[in-house]
Amino acid sequence: MFALKSERGRRPAEVGLVLPRWLRRPVRMLRRIDVERMESPRFGATIATGLLFALTGLYGGLAGGHMDEVIRQATSRVGFAIENIEVTGNRETSEIDILQRIGLDGWTSMVGFDVQAARLRIAELAWVERAEVRKVYPATLVVKIVEREPFALWQRDSRLSVIERDGDVIAPFYGGHLASLPLLIGEGAREAGPAFVEQVARVRGLSGRVRAYIRVADRRWDLRLDNGITIRLPERNVEAALAEVSRLDGQYALLSRDIESVDLRLADRLVVALTPESAEKRAAAFEDMLSQRRGGASI
Numbered sequence: 001m002f003a004l005k006s007e008r009g010r011r012p013a014e015v016g017l018v019l020p021r022w023l024r025r026p027v028r029m030l031r032r033i034d035v036e037r038m039e040s041p042r043f044g045a046t047i048a049t050g051l052l053f054a055l056t057g058l059y060g061g062l063a064g065g066h067m068d069e070v071i072r073q074a075t076s077r078v079g080f081a082i083e084n085i086e087v088t089g090n091r092e093t094s095e096i097d098i099l100q101r102i103g104l105d106g107w108t109s110m111v112g113f114d115v116q117a118a119r120l121r122i123a124e125l126a127w128v129e130r131a132e133v134r135k136v137y138p139a140t141l142v143v144k145i146v147e148r149e150p151f152a153l154w155q156r157d158s159r160l161s162v163i164e165r166d167g168d169v170i171a172p173f174y175g176g177h178l179a180s181l182p183l184l185i186g187e188g189a190r191e192a193g194p195a196f197v198e199q200v201a202r203v204r205g206l207s208g209r210v211r212a213y214i215r216v217a218d219r220r221w222d223l224r225l226d227n228g229i230t231i232r233l234p235e236r237n238v239e240a241a242l243a244e245v246s247r248l249d250g251q252y253a254l255l256s257r258d259i260e261s262v263d264l265r266l267a268d269r270l271v272v273a274l275t276p277e278s279a280e281k282r283a284a285a286f287e288d289m290l291s292q293r294r295g296g297a298s299i
Contacts, residue, residue, distance in 0.1 A: 082108045082141055089145035092127040092171075098143060101125065102133075110135055126171040152182040152197060154190045167191050183211065188218030196221060203242045205249040220265075230261040237267070244270070 082104055087095050101121040115133040122131040122143065132144040151165040153173055160173040162181070167190045184193035193213055200223065201207050212224035221238070223231040233241050241264040248254040248270075254262065263271040 081139065082110055082113065083139040085141045085143060087143045087145065090127075090147065092147055092150075093125055093145060097125055098122055098145070102141065102143070110137060110139060110141075113141070115141075150178055150181060151194055152184050153178065154193070155183060155185045156187065156190075163190055163194075165194050167194055182213060184213050184215070186215035186218070189213065189215035192218075199239070200242065203246050205246045205255060206242070209255070225255065227255070229255055229259060232261060232263040232265055234265045234267070 085099065085102065085104075087098055090098065101124070102118050103121070113135065115135060118141075119131050119133045122128055122133065122145070127147045128145055129148045130146045132142075134142050136142055148164055148170050150162045150170060152163055154161050154163050154169070162170045162173050162178060163184075164170060169190070182193075182197050184190060184197075192215065197213060200210055200213070206223070206225075209225050209227075210223050211226050214222040214224060216222055220235040221233045223233065225231070231245060244264065245254070245262060249256075254272075258275055258277070259272050260275045261273045263273070
């Protein structure tokens with residue numbers, strides 16, 4: 001508050017400022033100090049000089065916008081540098097990639113570290129669906145990863161990618177344990193494949209035996225089984241065709257025979273193609289049968 005001037009009750013020589021009530025006691029205490037008898041502390045000049053430099057640095061940091069960096073450097077050197085990082089939940093994501101996204105330099109301070117920015121950088125990694133980063137004082141960062149769930153491999157031309165159940169591409173496929181995932185091949189297989197894979201998995205005799213789901217002209221499917229047999233499905237009535245294959249396999253062990261393909265594209269017939277070896281054996285057996293019949297007739 002402002003001080004008030006007053007001349008009431010004083011001689012002209014005593015006219016001056018009237019201090020507010022809350023300032024009167026501190027002023028009286030200061031008046032009792034005998035400045036001439038005060039002794040300066042030891043190293044007073046050194047302390048004053050250090051204080052001057054500190055204040056100058058503080059002002060420079062504030063004026064130049066470097067205060068956050070000053071705080072980080074100061075706190076990291078008095079016991080608040082990040083020393084440990086605990087990463088959990090990563091199966092496909094490399095810890096090295098995570099550490100690079102965190103961006104530590106050996107002196108990074110816990111106090112000034114931006115966990116929100118680190119979380120966003122980690123979430124940009126291909127396999128990461130979401131990430132959580134939190135500080136555990138005095139010197140530990142805890143990183144929790146939730147990864148995207150692989151469902152199948154998608155081959156387009158010569159490129160292989162890992163996709164999710166909804167068909168979204170996660171990352172390129174470079175080998176490893178994900179090779180056991182269902183393989184979808186062809187244009188349109190990424191979008192239509194996941195639902196079709198689940199449909200085939202419910203068919204008795206086919207579950208677990210399909211190695212590749214081949215999309216033909218983005219209209220229909222071929223199934224490549226683990227023994228090399230190809231099942232050619234029609235464009236329509238796919239469920240009925242799958243049921244027929246299951247029935248024939250259960251009744252005649254169709255899919256365990258020495259055949260090359262089963263063609264169900266025609267509604268009124270089923271065409272079975274033999275393998276070249278089986279066709280040769282069958283042709284030889286047929287010729288032998290005809291020879292025997294000719295021999296018997298000449299007698």
